[in-house]
Amino acid sequence: MAMPMESPxxxxxxxxxxxxxxxxxxxxTGYVLLALAVLLVIMHFASPYFFTEGNMQNVxxxxxxxxIATLGVTFVIITGGIDLSVGSMMCFSAMITSMVMTELSAPxxxxxxxxxxxxxxxxxxxxxxxxxxxxxxxxxxxxxxxVAGLVNGFCIAVLGLSPFVTTLGMLSIVRGLGYVVSNxxxxxxxxxxxxxxxxxxxxxxLGLPVPFIxxxxxxxxxxxxxHHTSFGRHVFALGGNEKAAELTGIPVVRVKIEVYVICALAxxxxxxxxxxxxxxxxxxxxxxxxxxxxxxxxxxxANLAGGIGGPLGAIVGCVLLEVIxxxxxLAQVSSYWQQTLVGVIIILAVLVDRIRSRMT
Amino acid sequence: xxxxxxxxxxxxxxxIGKEFGAIRALHDVDMQVFPGxxxxxxxxxxxxxxxxxxxxxxxxxxxxGEIRFAGNAVHFSRPxxxxxxxxxxxxxxxxxxxxxxxAANVFLGRxxxxxxxxxxxxxHKAMAARALELFGELRSETRPGDLVKQMSGGxxxxxAIARTRLSNARLVMMDEPTAAISVRQVxxxxxxxxxxxxxxxxxxxxSHRMPDVFAVCDRVVVMRRGEKxxxxxxHETSPEEVTALITGAKEAA
Numbered sequence: 001m002a003m004p005m006e007s008p009x010x011x012x013x014x015x016x017x018x019x020x021x022x023x024x025x026x027x028x029t030g031y032v033l034l035a036l037a038v039l040l041v042i043m044h045f046a047s048p049y050f051f052t053e054g055n056m057q058n059v060x061x062x063x064x065x066x067x068i069a070t071l072g073v074t075f076v077i078i079t080g081g082i083d084l085s086v087g088s089m090m091c092f093s094a095m096i097t098s099m100v101m102t103e104l105s106a107p108x109x110x111x112x113x114x115x116x117x118x119x120x121x122x123x124x125x126x127x128x129x130x131x132x133x134x135x136x137x138x139x140x141x142x143x144x145x146x147v148a149g150l151v152n153g154f155c156i157a158v159l160g161l162s163p164f165v166t167t168l169g170m171l172s173i174v175r176g177l178g179y180v181v182s183n184x185x186x187x188x189x190x191x192x193x194x195x196x197x198x199x200x201x202x203x204x205x206l207g208l209p210v211p212f213i214x215x216x217x218x219x220x221x222x223x224x225x226x227h228h229t230s231f232g233r234h235v236f237a238l239g240g241n242e243k244a245a246e247l248t249g250i251p252v253v254r255v256k257i258e259v260y261v262i263c264a265l266a267x268x269x270x271x272x273x274x275x276x277x278x279x280x281x282x283x284x285x286x287x288x289x290x291x292x293x294x295x296x297x298x299x300x301x302a303n304l305a306g307g308i309g310g311p312l313g314a315i316v317g318c319v320l321l322e323v324i325x326x327x328x329x330l331a332q333v334s335s336y337w338q339q340t341l342v343g344v345i346i347i348l349a350v351l352v353d354r355i356r357s358r359m360t
Numbered sequence: 361x362x363x364x365x366x367x368x369x370x371x372x373x374x375x376i377g378k379e380f381g382a383i384r385a386l387h388d389v390d391m392q393v394f395p396g397x398x399x400x401x402x403x404x405x406x407x408x409x410x411x412x413x414x415x416x417x418x419x420x421x422x423x424x425g426e427i428r429f430a431g432n433a434v435h436f437s438r439p440x441x442x443x444x445x446x447x448x449x450x451x452x453x454x455x456x457x458x459x460x461x462x463a464a465n466v467f468l469g470r471x472x473x474x475x476x477x478x479x480x481x482x483x484h485k486a487m488a489a490r491a492l493e494l495f496g497e498l499r500s501e502t503r504p505g506d507l508v509k510q511m512s513g514g515x516x517x518x519x520a521i522a523r524t525r526l527s528n529a530r531l532v533m534m535d536e537p538t539a540a541i542s543v544r545q546v547x548x549x550x551x552x553x554x555x556x557x558x559x560x561x562x563x564x565x566x567s568h569r570m571p572d573v574f575a576v577c578d579r580v581v582v583m584r585r586g587e588k589x590x591x592x593x594x595h596e597t598s599p600e601e602v603t604a605l606i607t608g609a610k611e612a613a
Contacts, residue, residue, distance in 0.1 A: 228481040230471040233460070237468055240457030247455045248469035248523075249440045307459035 028301035028353040029313035036320050043323065047330040055326070057209060063315075063322035064211035065274055066289060070296045070314040071215075071222050072266025075259045077297055078226075080239040080306025081156065081163035083263045085170035087289035089145055090271030092178045094281035097141030097272050098189040099181065104133045105191020116192060127192040134193040134200070142268050148174055149264025153257030171290065179283050186282035189275065201276020211273050218266075219311040226310060235259060239306030295342060296321055299349045320345070368431055370395050370530050370562045371416065371447075376425035378411055385411040386586045389425070393531065398553055398563045400573035400594075403583035404606050409566050412583070413533055416564075417449045418442035430530065448524035452535040454516050456508050462515070463491035463504035466522045494522035497555065499548050514545030521552055532556055533564040538572050550576050570599045582606055582613075589613070 043050040069086050076083045104115045107125055115133050116125050127133055148170060155166045189197045203210050226232035234255045237245040246252050275281040300317030302309030324345070325338050369392040378386040386408045393399050403409045414420045416427065418436030427434050429445050436442045439449070456465050467487045473480040491504035500518035508516060517537060524532050534553075538546045553576045556563050567573055573580060574594060582590040582605040590597070590605050590613040597613070604610035 224481070228484075230473065230480075230482060233464060233468070233471060233482065236460055237457040237464075240459035241455065244455035244457050245468070247439055247449075247451065249443060250469045307457070 026356075027308070027313075028303075028349060028356075029310065029316055030301075031352065031356075032300060032313070032320060032349055033316050036316060036323065039320070039323055039327070043327050043330070046327070049330055050327070053207075055330075057204075057207070059319075059322055059326050060212045061209040061277075062326070063318040064209060064215045065277065066270070066293050066296060066321075067215045067315055067318040068211070068218060068273070069267045069270040069289070069293045070300075070318050071218055071311055072263035072270075073290075073293050074297045074300075074302050074309045074311065074314045075222075075235060076163070076263045077294075077302040077304060078235050078239045078306060078309040079256060079259050080242065081256070081259070082167060082294070082304065083152065083260065083267075084164065084167040084290050084294075085148065085152065085174055086263065086267040086270075086293050087286045087291075088171045088174035088178065089148060089264050089267035090274060090286040090289060091281065091283070092148075092174045092271070093141040093145045093268030094271035094275035094285060095141075095178050095182055095187055095283070096144050097137045098187040098275060098281045100140040101133060101137035101193065101197065102187060102190045104136060105193070125192050131193060131196055133191060134196050137193075138272060141272050142265055145264040145268025146261060149261035150257065152264065153260035156260065157253040157256035175287075182283050184283050186280045186285075188280045198276055198279075201273045211277075214269075214273070215315070219315055222311040231255065231258070236307060239303075239308070292321065292342075295346050299346055301349075301353075367394055369393060369428075370430055372428040373416075374426045374428070376412070376415060376422045376427070378415060378420060379423045384586055386415070386422075389583075389588050391581060391588065391591070393562045393564060395530070395562055396557050396560045397579065398557055398565060398577045400577035400580040401564055401566045401583065402568075402573060402580060402602060402606055407583040407606075408586040409583050410535070411586075413449070413535060413564070413566060416442070416531075417447060417533065443527070446528065446530035448527065448529035448532045450517075450520045450524060450532065450534045450537055452539065454520040456516060456519060458509040459507065461505050461507055462495070462502050462511070462519050463488045465508055465519050466491045466494065466504075466526060468523070470526065490526075491522065494525050497525070498522060498552050500545075512542075514541040514548070517541055517545065517549060521549070529561060531562045531564065533566065535566045536568065537565070538567060538569055546572065570602065573602075574599060584608055 049055055069090060073083050073086055103109060104111055105125060105127075107116050107118050114128070115136075116127050118125065152166055152170055155161045156163050200210065205213060226235065234245065234250045237248075237250060238252060238255055242252065271281075271286060274286065278285070296317035297309065297314050298304060298317070299320055300309075300313030300315070302313055321342060324341055325335070328335060328338055328341070371391075371393040373389055373391040376386055376389040376391075377384070389408075389412060401409050401412070411420065415422050418439045418441050421435070421437065427436075429447070434445060457468065460468070463484075464487075472483040472486045472490070474483045488504040495502040495504070495518055498518045498521060500515060502511070502515045502518050508519060511519070521534075521537070537549050541549070550572060553563050553565065565573060565577060577594050579591065579593055580597060580602060581588060582602060584606065589611065590602075592613060601610065601613060605613060
């Protein structure tokens with residue numbers, strides 16, 4: 001029942017916010033992007049190798065190796081939570097994937113006989129259905145991530161435990177399980193589908209590394225989900241004012257569980273991709289990657305207090321970290337400086353944001 | 361009032377009581393609110409106003425008594441249940457997400473969507489247009505696309521009130537809506553209460569500000585020490601009498 005308007009409202013009292021105080025220009029992501037552009041120009045003059053095709057491919061591949069997990073953790077950070085278990089999750093998913101793959105590819109074993117048979121020469125193992133082993137093993141790897149994400153979400157949303165403590169516990173649990181199932185040894189993706197596996201995880205399409213292509217697709221999907229679906233809106237509302245979100249009838253518990261599941265799945269996928277590039281899934285793989293991932297998200301503008309963040313920021317953060325690492329190598333500076341510099345940048349990015357919000 | 365005796369009350373409380381452990385917050389409160397009626401709920405801090413409002417809004421269950429809404433007995437276990445039957449609350453802290461736009465806050469939890477095949481995407485245009493319309497009705501200079509973070513107290517109030525206009529609520533409870541806003545915006549909020557009344561919406565105004573209550577209310581209910589001490593037509597009482605009832609200088613009326 002719309003009531004008739006007596007006259008259209010005028011905005012005599014309320015000025016329109018200037019374009020440079022709105023949208024991307026008013027965000028940390030905006031000026032970190034600017035800083036990145038400046039850094040790229042400096043790198044171009046500092047090293048003739050920087051903008052070569054090979055190096056660019058290298059950079060694109062390297063930052064894609066943490067960027068997908070960063071997208072996932074950004075979801076959690078926007079709700080005002082944190083997920084410290086992403087590094088362990090990467091390792092565990094990768095390990096389960098390659099172990100299941102190896103298991104299913106052994107012609108003698110009971111599971112393997114369903115999936116493979118021996119060729120006539122008695123040496124070559126042939127898949128019954130090409131690609132099926134790959135599919136099943138990847139689903140297994142993502143399945144364990146799904147379970148871990150559900151447990152995280154349940155503990156945080158239903159039992160009300162703190163996200164920091166819960167995911168710190170999960171970091172240890174998942175890493176421990178990785179050692180248990182592998183007995184501390186690494187596992188290797190093998191069998192007739194291994195070629196598909198390597199093509200899907202570390203191949204190139206039209207000169208672009210495939211992890212980079214996945215990243216772009218997932219980032220676009222995330223942008224749509226965050227800004228054009230009610231789920232995304234609820235994720236932001238949760239980080240902005242959890243009490244308000246609850247009072248307006250948003251299913252807070254469900255949204256929270258969903259973001260932790262998304263985060264765990266992203267980490268799992270990331271781990272599987274990294275293992276394809278490494279050619280193995282060692283038990284100590286991706287140790288302390290959670291710190292890089294969270295650092296990248298925060299540098300890119302995700303606010304640990306919740307309510308702010310996005311895929312562009314996550315990627316910009318990852319690119320900035322990788323360009324610095326790459327730049328230090330090209331400049332022949334000891335790579336040990338990298339970690340120190342990353343720390344300085346985290347503090348600088350947050351500091352500049354604080355100064356900017358004080359000024360407006 | 362004789363005229364309203366034939367109309368069914370939208371909200372009817374009978375013998376409502378609430379205990380928190382050994383503390384008796386409410387005792388035997390009877391109350392009726394009719395459609396199109398504005399009831400002022402007054403009382404000092406700790407008189408039981410907020411507890412009563414929270415019981416009606418579904419935040420607490422009453423320890424005793426019955427709530428009937430539009431003739432039916434209702435039992436709310438969550439605020440969402442109360443909202444589902446048509447009870448809206450404008451909270452004092454307004455319950456807004458600062459990091460979202462005005463339009464997003466108005467539509468929070470009931471976003472308008474358009475279907476694109478299997479996807480249901482937000483209909484930003486329709487929500488902004490409807491929000492602008494609601495702000496227009498409230499005579500509030502609020503742009504739907506502005507972030508709540510950057511808004512004045514009055515604009516925030518407008519956003520919170522616009523939210524109740526979205527659903528066709530039959531009872532709107534306002535907790536101190538005029539406490540933190542400018543004189544001009546108090547006028548606007550009181551104007552809005554009149555508009556709700558014209559539409560047949562019942563309004564409960566919880567306020568400390570005597571002039572506001574006497575400007576818009578048809579009836580005033582005074583609470584003291586968890587009990588209802590007065591329930592009078594505004595024409596039959598005076599600010600002096602209400603003040604006396606609130607402070608306890610006069611026991612009941």
